[in-house]
Amino acid sequence: MQTSVSSGMTQTQSTKRRGRSAGLQSREALAGYAFILPALLTLTIFLILPILASAVLIFMEYDILSPAKWVGLANLKRLVSDNRMLLIYRNTLVFVVGATFLNNIGGLMLAMGVNRAMPGVLRYLLRTAIFFPVLTTTASLALVWQFLLTQDRGVINYLLSQIGVDPVPWLSSSTWALRSVILYDVWKSLGFLMVLYLAGLQGIPESLYEAARIDGANRWQLTRYVTLPLITPTAFFAIVISLIGAGQVFDNAFVLTGGGPGDASRLIVLYIYEVGFKRFEMGYAAALSLTLFAILIALTMLQFVMARRWVHYE
Amino acid sequence: MSAELHSDRGRLLSRRDMLRLSALTMAGAVAAACAPAAAPATSGEGGEAAPSQEKVSIVATTSMPINTWDNALERATEQLPNIDLKVTATPVPNWSAYSDSIVTQIAGGEQLDVIMIAIEGLRLLTNKNILVPLDPFLEADPEAQQLLMDDVHVTLREMLQVDGKQMEYPFSWNNMILYYNTAIFEEEGVDPPAEDWTWDDFLAVCEKVSRVSGAADDRYAYSFWGANLFGMHAWFFNNDTSLLTDDWVDSNVLDPKFSETLQFLADLILVHKFSPNPAGWDETAQLHAGNLVMRTCGRWCFGASLAEGFETYDIQYQPYQSGPYRTDVGTDGWGISSSAADDQAAWEVVKFLSNQDAAIDMVQLGGNVPALRSVSEMPVFAEYGPANTALFYKSLDYAKTVPSPTNFNIIEPVMNRHLETIWNGEKTVDEAVQAMHVELQAEMDKIKA
Amino acid sequence: MATVSERRITTQRSRPGRALAGFAGEAVIWAFLIIMALIEFAPISWMFSTSLRDPSRSFDLPPDFWPTAFNIGNYWTVITSPDIDFLLFFWNSLKIALIVTVAQLITCSMAAFAFARLRFRGRDAFFFVFLASMMVPWTVIMVPTFIVIRNLGLSNTHWALILPALTSAFGVFLLRQQFLTLPAELMDAAKIDGASYFRIYWQVMLPLVGPGLSALGIFTFLGSWNNFLGPLLYLRDWDKFTFPIAIIQLEGYMGMGNRAHVLAGIMISIFPVLLFFLFAQRFVIQGIAMTGLKG
Known part of the structure; x- marks a missing residue:
């Protein structure tokens, strides 16, 4: 390290x-x-x-009111036999990978799209529209999306029906609920990633592009040999932040689907919250948190190790 | 921070002014009576009446909208001169979340002297020793005792007892009844439902009033929460079944009538298309917009209709299948925290916040049904409510208490999770009920030990 | 670069084809940008148009994405609601957000400068601690933090929201990355001139990470402005509430509130942030363009 x-x-x-x-x-x-x-x-x-x-x-049984009781490894043993946790980690993995991938690819593409010659007003409008959702409260806007995604008489399903698509059970089906949570996250965070990448793109010295152009590089080559290598420090930062952020997402699922149907869109932090502040099993909640902490640390270390292979500092 | 508190004084006043204004426009004679009551309070802010003894600070915490208590707070400056009363509200969507929040606040060292809780969270708070029994106070206070015995229905009173001890003084309650749009009934030539209508009658009505084809003018006949013990037992009790056994210690979901009820409800969504999938569906707005004809709720739902001027509706019992009950009932009340600084002052506040005036304030905002029968017999209760408002009190004799074991906040999410997999058609009722039973029974076994 | 020069010859030979491909590429990029902007903005414009409609028409189909009615009654109701004092909530939210933002810009940039450009024993270990703490799920520390705040006697005060947010590992990480992209020669040159470390930090290095600072500032401000769980956990008194909690009040008792009012409340709460951004956007993004790297 x-x-x-x-x-x-x-x-x-x-x-x-x-x-x-x-x-x-x-x-x-x-x-x-x-x-x-x-x-x-x-x-x-x-x-x-x-x-x-x-x-x-982790070694305690604690309901935050009565004095804590030492229970040794009981909480850790319980982890092994917790069937719900496995499904919830699978959901979390799908969410983290899906959201990180879409956010970063989308954010970079948008940044490159916006970072081009265009009338100032247009650039301003595009940037404002795309960044706007970042300005809003996750919990509040999840409420708005819940209205939009309702299966029956929902706005989005109505629009889809106009182009001949059958109603999608966005929030109520096991397959769709998690996708909806991911889509909402991407909608909400894309602007954040765009701005991060935009900052990175605009930090690339114009002189490098000029030099490459003099060498006769076309647009694709400029992207491939100048933009992409020089955006890697930003990308590294953005991916680390997205991964860690996605691993800890709470409000999205909490408001949009409540983790349902069943456990289909329950993410690990929502589960930890429920164990801790609904069941008041603080010890077990801490044990669950430990697993998440370990996974996030491992992921980040992996990132740092791999970073040496693909991140270029000037 | 203290400087900030003082500077907010002016703002608090303006808030009161605002309240007085809206109260005046809202109600007639009764609301007008609030205005003079507010006047001394306003002058009291400027020049304190130089109290000889120090005031006792009492914090009461409530689940209701904070403005329910604005008038009470003004009356308090006069009627409780030795108490500095403050009401805090916990903005949460249901009782489980509310009791969780109380536990967290107590653990955080908050001063809570007087606590509102409903039957759903009562046993959790009692179990965590957050409440003290009110019996000693009642014994020392014959007047309050008398009022509790004479003016509060026995069902409501006993509901807030744990192991024979009165833990809360009843303030308000609800039962689940059926709201229906009278204009649409008329338009479709459907007679208003009779008191003794059955599930079959209900299906026949649904058939007539629903209009679902996936178009912009879709109209659903009926929608239900599809979750929460209070919402679901409006149906379970009408078929003489329940999530738990009558003593609230074991799972009862393997009861064939339990499955029968769930199948009936699932068919409303999946087979007949009378009901929408509950996920994300906003009953109140859709009812008011005429996109929904019937729903099940307690009196508190009336508040939204009152505020939005929606008037073409009435209420009736839930349709019925079998057994002695027609609905479920739940009560909330005020109790004294075990960490209260001054028990006697807290008791005064409990009585003060449970009195007729407080109940009238709530009734006018469209809140719950008042626990004091005398208030429900006042003209104001009939005035603020649909035509068939008398049904609320009448139903009490046919109502059964919503199952509320100590682990209410744990088993409710368990039930909800499994119900969701029925409503979306991914599991048959039988599969879901089996899975629910295993998990539920395990939870119930934990609290037996 | 050898390959590049070869390519130049081939591309020059097929100029018309290249122009066509370029045009198609342009079209695809523009379509992508416009569709994304629409998708990102449509829910907000739906919210705006719905907040202006009569409450009973909230869920009308087909949906309107631009205002078709101008029923400002919803806004009036929200603003004059006895439960909601939007001016007070605005001040509470603003005060907390400003303090937190300024504090983070200072503490984070100082630590980031040290981690990026100074050498001292245990630096990497300290940095690792910062990095690791960034990955701690907030649920892990919600209860212990709650108890720390309680023991400090800060429950139910704005300090409960301010103090834990005086710095952020995220900000340190962000700015460290920025400091690292600055040429090492800058630091050495300043040292040779005999500048103190504080002067190097304040006068030489800090102005060059302006983009990072403004990005951190914006996100810190937004994070604080939109913080939902903190106020819910700590604030009990009505007159200390912040905007997100006020929105919850609009949802009403047992969720019975009026959707059009909730939407109007959300609009009101994002309006100041929007205004701020409309001005700050120029500042931020042009600031980024003027980065010291070029000089």
């Missing part, structure tokens, strides 16, 4: 710095600690402390 984290540093930097005197280094170190202190302090009190507390919770 150590090497992969610092892989962002260019080779020249590390060699140059190796020759520094000890005094300069300690001044730099002091400055470093001072700079991270405010963030670290907040993080320690409101994140790390609670995390440590959860690590103890």
Whole structure:
């Protein structure tokens, strides 16, 4: 991990710095600690402390009112026999992969589409329209989508019926409910990803394109050999953020389908929430969270390792 | 933060003004009476009447819309001079979520002295020792005791007892009845349903009033929640069955009548197309728009129709199949928290928030049925309600209490999850009921230990 | 680049074909952009048009995606509702969002600068802690955080929403990536000039990550403005509520509220954010274009 984290540093930097005197280094170190202190302090009190507390919770039976009771490995053993958890993790996997893929491909394509010569007004309108959903509350807009996606007398099914498509059971069928949750997430987050990629695209120096053009590169070649390699740091960031975000999605399923029908669109965080704050089984909720934490950490580490193969820093 | 509180004072006043305004336009004589009551409160804000003793701070928490209590808060400055009363509302969609929120708040160290809860969450809160029994207070207060015995129906009173102890003082209640659009009935030449109409009569009516072809003017005959114990038992009890055994300790879903009821309802959606799939469907809006002819709900649904000026509807019993009951009933009330700072002051607030005036305020906003029979006999109750409003109280003699075991908030989602797989046609009633039984019985076994 | 020059010869030979392909490509791209923009915007315009209709007509088919009625009564009802004091909720939401945003821009950029450009013992370990904490599902820490807040006596105050949000691992990560894309020579040059670390951070490096800062600022602001669970968990007093909770109030007792009112409430709550964005959009995206990388 150590090497992969610092892989962002260019080779020249590390060699140059190796020759520094000890005094300069300690001044730099002091400055470093001072700079991270405010963030670290907040993080320690409101994140790390609670995390440590959860690590103890795993071995407890705790309903948040009565005193906690030590139960050893009971919660961890229960994980093994929890059949619902398997289905819910499958849903979560489908959601995470589906949403991350669609959001990033869509976001990049939109960013490249918008980042082209066009009248300023048009660009402004396109960007505003696509970014608009990001401005809204997930829970509120899920409510709007619920109205739109209703099977009977729903707006979308009515529009589909006009082009001869049979009513789709968007929210009520096991196959469609999870897809609806993914589609809502993509609708809601696409603008966010577009802006991220747009920032990346506009960070690519124009001079590189000019140089390539002088070499006679056509549009496809400009995309392939200039844009795509140079967008990789942004893509890396965007994918990590999407994966982690998607793994923790809650409001979407909570409002749109309530996890139903059955467990068909229940995602892991919704399940954890229900175990913790509906059943008040905090210990087991913490154990479930641990599994999610482990999976997300593993995914991210994998990303960092793989990043060395496809991410280019200048 | 305290500076902020003070600066909000002016705003609170303007909110009251607003309320007075809307109350005046809304009601006639009774609402007008609220306005003078508000006046002393307003002047009291400016120059305090220099209370000699320190005020006791009491926080009451409610599931109802916060404006239900605006008039009460103004009366409190006069009638409870030694109590600094504050009402907080927890905006959640159902009782399970509300009881969850109370538990979380208590765990978070919130000061909650007086707590509203309904039968559905009563045993959870009692089990977690959040409420204290009211019996000692009642014994010391013959007047309140008398009122409870004389003016509150025995079903409502006993419903809020746990192990023979009165845990809450009843404030309001609901039962599930059938709302129907009288204009559409007339238009289609259908007679208003009779009190003793049966499932077959109901199907015949549905046949006449429904119009579903997938077009823009589709009209559904009937829709039901398809979820929640309170919603479903409106049907189960009409067929003499229930999710749980009568003692609320075991699963009862293998009862053939349970399956019969579910099959009847599933057919409404899947076979006859009389009912829409409940997922995402907005009953209230569709009823008002004339896209839905009948629905099942309690009195609280009347509030929306009142607010939107929808008047062409009436109410009747749910159609009936077998057994002695016609509907289910649930009651809420006010109780005292075990962490209350001052029990006696809390008791005063419980009585104050359960009194006739508070009940009238609720009735005028279209809330629940008042627990005080005297209020339901006032003209205001008939005035704010459909033609057949008398049915609410009449049905109480044919109503059975909604099953509310300690793990209500756990078994309700279990039932809902399995019902969803029936309504979408992915599982047969038999398959779903078998799966439901296994999970439900496991949950019920847990609380036996 | 050898392959590129070869290609140039071939492409030059088939100019008409290339123009045609280019035209088709253009058309596809434009169709994609316009369809996506419509899909993204249609639900919001449906909401707007429905919020202007008589409540009983909320679910009329065929649907209208542009206003066909101008019944501003729904908005009037929401604004004058005795339950909802939109000015107060607006102020509460704005105050919290602004404090949180400014605080995060400062704390995150400082830490990100240190992680990207300073060397100190344990740096990578600290960064890993930040990174890992970003991946902690909020449900894991919801209860312990709740207890920390309670013990600090901050339940039912706006501090309960502000303090835990003073920094974010996400922001640190975002800005670190930005700092890393800056040429290393900048830092070395400033050091040779004898600038202090704070001056390097504040005067040299910070102006160059403007795009990252504005992106973080916007998303932090939005995150706070739209925060739903926090207020629900911590705020009990009516006069401390923020917008998202106010919307829930509109849904009414047991969900009996009026849909047209809910939609009007959502419109009102997104309106300030929309206004902000209409101005900030230029700032953000042009700011990104002017990134210091080019200089």
